[in-house]
Amino acid sequence: MRNAFIETLFELAQADRRIVLLTGDLGFSVLERFRDELPQQFVNAGVAEQNMTAVAAGLALSGKIALTYSIANFPTLRCLEHIRNDVCYHEANVKVVAVGGGFAYGALGATHHATEELGVMRLMPGMTVVAPADPVEARAATRAIVAHPGPCYLRLGKAGEPNVHSAPIDFQLGRAIRVRDGADLTLISTGSMLKTAVGVATRLAEQGAGARVLSMHTLKPLDVEAVLEAARETPAIVTLEQHSILGGLGGAVAEVLAEAPDAHVRFRRIGLPSMFSPRVGSQDYLERMHGLDEESVLRTVTELLG
Amino acid sequence: MPQAKTIEIPPAELARRIRRHAVVMCSRANASHIGGSLSAADLLAVVFARFLRFDPAHPDWPERDRFILSKGHGVSALYGVLGECGYFPLAALETFYQDGSPFAGHATKGVPGVEVSTGSLGHGLSLATGMALAAKLDAKSYRTVCMVSDGECDEGSTWEPALFAPQHRLDNLAVIVDYNKIQSFGDTQDVLDLEPLAEKWRAFGWSAREIDGHDLGAIERTLAALPFEPGKPSAIVAHTVKGKGVSYMEGKLLWHYRAPRGADLERALDEIDGRLSDEDEVAE
Numbered sequence: 001m002r003n004a005f006i007e008t009l010f011e012l013a014q015a016d017r018r019i020v021l022l023t024g025d026l027g028f029s030v031l032e033r034f035r036d037e038l039p040q041q042f043v044n045a046g047v048a049e050q051n052m053t054a055v056a057a058g059l060a061l062s063g064k065i066a067l068t069y070s071i072a073n074f075p076t077l078r079c080l081e082h083i084r085n086d087v088c089y090h091e092a093n094v095k096v097v098a099v100g101g102g103f104a105y106g107a108l109g110a111t112h113h114a115t116e117e118l119g120v121m122r123l124m125p126g127m128t129v130v131a132p133a134d135p136v137e138a139r140a141a142t143r144a145i146v147a148h149p150g151p152c153y154l155r156l157g158k159a160g161e162p163n164v165h166s167a168p169i170d171f172q173l174g175r176a177i178r179v180r181d182g183a184d185l186t187l188i189s190t191g192s193m194l195k196t197a198v199g200v201a202t203r204l205a206e207q208g209a210g211a212r213v214l215s216m217h218t219l220k221p222l223d224v225e226a227v228l229e230a231a232r233e234t235p236a237i238v239t240l241e242q243h244s245i246l247g248g249l250g251g252a253v254a255e256v257l258a259e260a261p262d263a264h265v266r267f268r269r270i271g272l273p274s275m276f277s278p279r280v281g282s283q284d285y286l287e288r289m290h291g292l293d294e295e296s297v298l299r300t301v302t303e304l305l306g
Numbered sequence: 307m308p309q310a311k312t313i314e315i316p317p318a319e320l321a322r323r324i325r326r327h328a329v330v331m332c333s334r335a336n337a338s339h340i341g342g343s344l345s346a347a348d349l350l351a352v353v354f355a356r357f358l359r360f361d362p363a364h365p366d367w368p369e370r371d372r373f374i375l376s377k378g379h380g381v382s383a384l385y386g387v388l389g390e391c392g393y394f395p396l397a398a399l400e401t402f403y404q405d406g407s408p409f410a411g412h413a414t415k416g417v418p419g420v421e422v423s424t425g426s427l428g429h430g431l432s433l434a435t436g437m438a439l440a441a442k443l444d445a446k447s448y449r450t451v452c453m454v455s456d457g458e459c460d461e462g463s464t465w466e467p468a469l470f471a472p473q474h475r476l477d478n479l480a481v482i483v484d485y486n487k488i489q490s491f492g493d494t495q496d497v498l499d500l501e502p503l504a505e506k507w508r509a510f511g512w513s514a515r516e517i518d519g520h521d522l523g524a525i526e527r528t529l530a531a532l533p534f535e536p537g538k539p540s541a542i543v544a545h546t547v548k549g550k551g552v553s554y555m556e557g558k559l560l561w562h563y564r565a566p567r568g569a570d571l572e573r574a575l576d577e578i579d580g581r582l583s584d585e586d587e588v589a590e
Contacts, residue, residue, distance in 0.1 A: 059436045
């Protein structure tokens, strides 16, 4: 996903000199081409995320489209008040980009597990929050956030994820993508969990159950209509995210369902409880440990369907 | 067409008016932070009357010089100078702190002439640095001046742009430290001693000068010398007195918090306006 992001951004930046990319001293083997070919639009701000964020805001208030780039929690939680006051309060045209969403850096330890930042970014007034599912969505999301005036957060995975989408997609901020349809439940995923959702839906189909799958790439503004439609048209909704079940996709969908006047739908959030992972390991290992792998999700969904 | 406007008010008179507005505003609103507004008044008067290029009729003029009050709590002085410069009618100052007013207790965008909203310390210098960097990238000639407090130099995030600006040779950027030596809950030397402060800026790659922040001539000469060295950002460590201009406030932590009321207010205005006789001085 990070390669899809930087390739797309490079193309956009060649055509639009307002685009400035700031990095918190990360991007080895990723950002070199951008740095070398567009030096007037590239800033290595050093390991200083608070300054990077506020400098980006200052650039944006002077007419630039500024992107900050780092990994895991560094461009979000480390400099949260700078995002709140300097970016969001000023409605500055800054895009915060994090590589390594969820357990992508699973073996590096809980400091590098980005498992609360979607919820935290959702709380920021005026912030658009986007977590694409695969390189196809990452390309489209990059174009969309750069075109969207105002603060955005883009959560990327890492490198080498397969494409989940095999056909061209209609990507619009705030509009879920219906990847497949079914009448027995709806699986709503965000970020890289789409792959798991599609896998589970395929397994369910083999058992004779039809699952609608929504890729909720935009967490804010949430596609409320898609959630309500799922509640009306399918008897169960399950959310899937590599994130705390508090505040992220599960929280956002729960908020919608709780206020829906006539939603009588079984509902389950699959994600992390509010905890640090007690073990480190590969993304696959940690997904299994926390019930986020295909087998575990299938089991949970089957139980819910009774 | 926007064009730089000349401020006809002499700095000494402008400083007097800034102090008067600040004292009256804080008194009326029962607001904190008068001490840090009075320490900054002379600096603000010279910066606005003699240095910055701006057009109050066009606050968004792209070529304007930028002034960032990073010590957002000193805003009563900023609103006063902006009003005197013609950004808005002076009567608007009466709404300071009031229900529904844009004139908030910390510098808040939306008031004409206020570049950015501040109030949490350790943000403004980075914002100013971003603006200065944008000017360099776009080959524009506007300059950016940022005023920080001494207490604000406790913030690690003040020293991140301190590293960044010299790296990018931002000689279109100047920081002014309103060094009144008293922070929220003690003397700076007792809380986190900043000394040697000018040396710290130099060590980070800035060209730094120390001045008396109440010597109007020295302030004007110093600003005229910007940038002190080509290729380097400039730091002005301005030695000031908290509460300057009102004798009973000078050097007193209490006036970070208390608002002058009643006889205190009258005495403050008399001193600012120079109406005190020798007899009054002796009587004290």
